[in-house]
Amino acid sequence: MKLYSAKQIYKADQISIKKEEIESNELMERAALQLFNWMHLRMQGAQVKIHLFCGIGNNGGDGIALARHLVDHGYNIEVYVVNYSEKRSKDFLINLDRLKDRKVWPSFMNSDDQLPEIGRDDIIVDGIFGIGLNRTPDAWVAKVIQHLNNSQAFILSIDIPSGLFTDQGPDDFDTIIQSNYVLSFQTPKLVFFLPETGGFIEQWEVLDIGLDPEYLMQTETEYELIGKNEVLTLYKPREKYGHKGTYGHSLIAGGSYGKMGSVCLSSKAALYAGSGLVTSFVPKIGYSILQTALPEIMVMTDAGDNELTDIKFDIEPSVVGIGMGMGTSDATVKTFSEFLKHNKLPLVIDADGLNILSKNKELLKYLPDNTILTPHPKELERLIGSWKDDFEKLKMVKAFSKKYNCLVVVKGAHTIVVNKEKGYLNTTGNPGMATAGTGDVLTGILTGLLAQGYSALDAAIFGVYLHGRSGDIAVESTGFQSLTASHVIENLANAYLDLFKMPEQPVTEEENQSN
Ligand SMILES: NC(=O)C1=CN([C@@H]2O[C@H](COP(=O)(O)OP(=O)(O)OC[C@H]3O[C@@H](n4cnc5c(N)ncnc54)[C@H](OP(=O)(O)O)[C@@H]3O)[C@@H](O)[C@H]2O)[C@@H](O)CC1
Numbered sequence: 001m002k003l004y005s006a007k008q009i010y011k012a013d014q015i016s017i018k019k020e021e022i023e024s025n026e027l028m029e030r031a032a033l034q035l036f037n038w039m040h041l042r043m044q045g046a047q048v049k050i051h052l053f054c055g056i057g058n059n060g061g062d063g064i065a066l067a068r069h070l071v072d073h074g075y076n077i078e079v080y081v082v083n084y085s086e087k088r089s090k091d092f093l094i095n096l097d098r099l100k101d102r103k104v105w106p107s108f109m110n111s112d113d114q115l116p117e118i119g120r121d122d123i124i125v126d127g128i129f130g131i132g133l134n135r136t137p138d139a140w141v142a143k144v145i146q147h148l149n150n151s152q153a154f155i156l157s158i159d160i161p162s163g164l165f166t167d168q169g170p171d172d173f174d175t176i177i178q179s180n181y182v183l184s185f186q187t188p189k190l191v192f193f194l195p196e197t198g199g200f201i202e203q204w205e206v207l208d209i210g211l212d213p214e215y216l217m218q219t220e221t222e223y224e225l226i227g228k229n230e231v232l233t234l235y236k237p238r239e240k241y242g243h244k245g246t247y248g249h250s251l252i253a254g255g256s257y258g259k260m261g262s263v264c265l266s267s268k269a270a271l272y273a274g275s276g277l278v279t280s281f282v283p284k285i286g287y288s289i290l291q292t293a294l295p296e297i298m299v300m301t302d303a304g305d306n307e308l309t310d311i312k313f314d315i316e317p318s319v320v321g322i323g324m325g326m327g328t329s330d331a332t333v334k335t336f337s338e339f340l341k342h343n344k345l346p347l348v349i350d351a352d353g354l355n356i357l358s359k360n361k362e363l364l365k366y367l368p369d370n371t372i373l374t375p376h377p378k379e380l381e382r383l384i385g386s387w388k389d390d391f392e393k394l395k396m397v398k399a400f401s402k403k404y405n406c407l408v409v410v411k412g413a414h415t416i417v418v419n420k421e422k423g424y425l426n427t428t429g430n431p432g433m434a435t436a437g438t439g440d441v442l443t444g445i446l447t448g449l450l451a452q453g454y455s456a457l458d459a460a461i462f463g464v465y466l467h468g469r470s471g472d473i474a475v476e477s478t479g480f481q482s483l484t485a486s487h488v489i490e491n492l493a494n495a496y497l498d499l500f501k502m503p504e505q506p507v508t509e510e511e512n513q514s515n
């Protein structure tokens with residue numbers, strides 16, 4: 001699913017109005033009707049108090065139009081206009097008049113006004129600012145926003161939580177609505193998925209207000225949201241006459257004394273992801289550990305007893321996944337550097353591999369095109385430097401990806417695969433996965449997919465999705481706290497099977513009777 005920027009949404013808005021030969025307030029009416037239908041379906045006329053807080057732009061206009069539909073259906077409402085500017089939008093004013101025709105008179109809130117009382121069981125509709133926010137709200141508006149946040153009432157935001165910028169990071173976190181549910185028009189917004197701002201949204205849903213499909217289809221976006229629909233097109237089925245050679249040979253290189261578990265996890269994950277053959281390349285200390293833990297896997301050892309000192313092998317793997325548990329001793333740095341200088345194989349680099357690159361930036365030029373790097377936030381910071389906010393971070397990652405012609409998998413709650421100018425945000429995964437070793441599992445999956453012939457970009461997008469989906473299936477039986485990296489591997493099978501599961505259909509009346 002594409003994530004459109006505010007600029008693109010405004011453009012779609014104008015094109016739709018022109019093509020359909022409608023007035024802009026008709027589009028607002030569509031939006032308001034969608035909002036109303038959503039609420040009416042759930043509330044069924046319940047007399048819970050609904051407080052609608054509206055700004056003076058079109059987001060406020062949506063709220064005012066929604067208030068009219070609610071009043072027409074007998075709901076118990078109170079409308080407030082947060083009067084932060086005299087520049088009221090045309091469609092806001094049209095809808096204000098329509099509301100006044102129903103004899104509903106909003107309270108106009110100004111800077112020194114007392115804040116209204118809100119019960120914890122009430123509902124708040126947040127229509128203060130939408131995608132038109134272009135500066136940090138004034139202190140008194142921030143106070144209104146804090147008052148709503150502190151009320152404990154359920155907050156339903158129109159389009160975007162008020163106070164969140166659509167395409168830049170916030171300056172002041174106290175000016176943002178903490179939303180329980182966001183009904184977002186046509187497209188979710190990028191900020192819903194970034195670590196700094198995602199927490200302001202508990203749940204979201206898109207309402208289709210019929211913006212011009214042709215424009216939406218043809219417009220390229222900087223970011224895409226990746227769900228099952230997107231990855232299904234990437235999946236490569238197994239061929240009837242395929243053999244283990246068809247599905248590639250993954251070499252997993254890493255480990256050091258006390259850290260062999262990471263190589264076990266990566267190697268096993270590569271196998272479960274479908275790699276035809278998997279060889280682990282480890283210091284001598286790892287030999288019996290791997291042979292005992294993973295009978296399906298071949299093991300090669302380095303000259304070093306406890307750490308990698310001489311990464312050389314006489315086999316021809318299809319891809320190398322390297323870095324997990326490897327350490328950064330002088331000998332390992334030396335052999336890793338030599339390896340990079342001579343290597344021609346596709347690479348996935350994780351953990352200490354990334355740490356070594358960060359300290360020896362001159363090595364970056366040896367990365368083969370489309371190498372996949374999988375940093376967690378700290379590793380990323382070491383690699384590209386620190387950032388002011390998530391938007392600056394993404395800009396820096398894009399520049400890095402372009403400069404070194406590599407893919408960066410920015411790990412986190414919504415992992416983002418960055419390929420030069422474009423970012424792909426994952427939708428699977430859960431906080432149970434914030435546990436040791438899940439990153440090693442991801443490296444193994446990505447390596448295993450590359451071995452099977454997936455392109456680097458497809459492997460990164462698909463692998464990140466599968467990894468999160470395995471975690472989501474696993475957590476149903478483990479709970480968040482007890483989820484382990486091994487559970488993620490074990491559920492890879494279920495994640496693959498889940499790709500082709502149809503959503504459950506409701507039982508029809510006839511089927512019910514025949515049972
Ligand atoms: N596009 C679509 O397809 C559809 C969009 N719809 C709805 O329109 C919403 C966007 O509406 P919008 O453009 O009127 O902007 P909105 O967010 O209401 O802000 C109002 C104005 O406030 C101002 N302002 C900004 N920051 C400020 C600040 N800190 N403190 C004080 N003032 C500030 C700024 O004006 P300025 O003062 O800069 O001239 C801004 O224009 C969108 O989210 C959706 O709900 C639907 O109706 C259906 C179709």
Ligand SMILES: Nc1ncnc2c1ncn2[C@@H]1O[C@H](COP(=O)(O)OP(=O)(O)O)[C@@H](O)[C@H]1O
Nearest residue numbers: 376411412413429430431434436437438439440
């Ligand atoms: N809150 C979360 N929601 C979803 N996924 C998460 C969350 N926290 C961590 N993860 C995922 O778990 C993995 C953790 O990787 P990493 O930090 O490298 O762990 P390790 O180094 O211990 O293997 C990443 O793929 C990350 O996206």
Ligand SMILES: [K+]
Nearest residue numbers: 126129160162
């Ligand atoms: K809003």
